[in-house]
Amino acid sequence: xxxxxxRVREDKIMKEKIRRKxxxxxxxxxxxxxxxxxxxxxxERRRQKVEDERARKAVLEKIKRDxxxxxxxxxxxxxxxxxxxxxxxVKKDYDECRLQLRLPSGEALVSSFxxxxxxxxVAAFLREKHSSLESFGFMTSFPRKNxxxxxxxxxxxxxxxxxxxxxxxxxx
Numbered sequence: 001x002x003x004x005x006x007r008v009r010e011d012k013i014m015k016e017k018i019r020r021k022x023x024x025x026x027x028x029x030x031x032x033x034x035x036x037x038x039x040x041x042x043x044e045r046r047r048q049k050v051e052d053e054r055a056r057k058a059v060l061e062k063i064k065r066d067x068x069x070x071x072x073x074x075x076x077x078x079x080x081x082x083x084x085x086x087x088x089x090v091k092k093d094y095d096e097c098r099l100q101l102r103l104p105s106g107e108a109l110v111s112s113f114x115x116x117x118x119x120x121x122v123a124a125f126l127r128e129k130h131s132s133l134e135s136f137g138f139m140t141s142f143p144r145k146n147x148x149x150x151x152x153x154x155x156x157x158x159x160x161x162x163x164x165x166x167x168x169x170x171x172x
Contacts, residue, residue: 097156098164101126103133104171115162120152126169135172140165 094115099122101109109129113122119138126133138147140161147159156162 092163094157094162097162099156099161100164100166102166102168103130104136104169113156115157116155118153118155119147119159122156122167123152133169133171136169137172138167139170141168 097113097115097117099111099113101111101122103109109126111125113125122138123136126136139145151159161167
């Protein structure tokens with residue numbers, strides 16, 4: 001019986017020693033794995049750093065070349081032909097003139113006339129619409145111009161009122 005108990009105790013001690021050795025070896029394996037991962041991360045960081053440095057140098061080199069080419073271009077006499085002058089804007093031939101007449105009362109009267117109608121025709125139209133106006137004159141605000149009765153025989157087109165303008169009606 002003692003012999004059996006001693007044997008059981010020795011077996012337990014042996015199993016405990018094996019368990020401890022296995023635990024130690026597992027701990028060593030884990031530690032080694034962590035060290036390997038740390039080495040890989042460090043290597044990856046170094047590689048990334050080198051790659052970033054190469055990219056930075058490439059960008060700086062490109063900036064330098066661009067700067068040199070710009071200074072060379074600015075020093076180089078102009079070899080490119082001068083751009084052709086822009087064609088003069090073609091004046092359209094308007095056959096209708098839209099006028100806004102600003103009355104002394106502040107009212108605005110909008111009407112369309114033929115481009116060949118005269119300023120006298122506009123005055124007649126205004127007398128017809130507003131018989132309360134007895135004597136009046138026309139002027140534009142921009143460019144500032146007062147129209148004289150001698151200009152009432154000129155066409156709206158020749159006065160530069162086409163295609164549309166604002167005429168201010170002033171009492172005289």
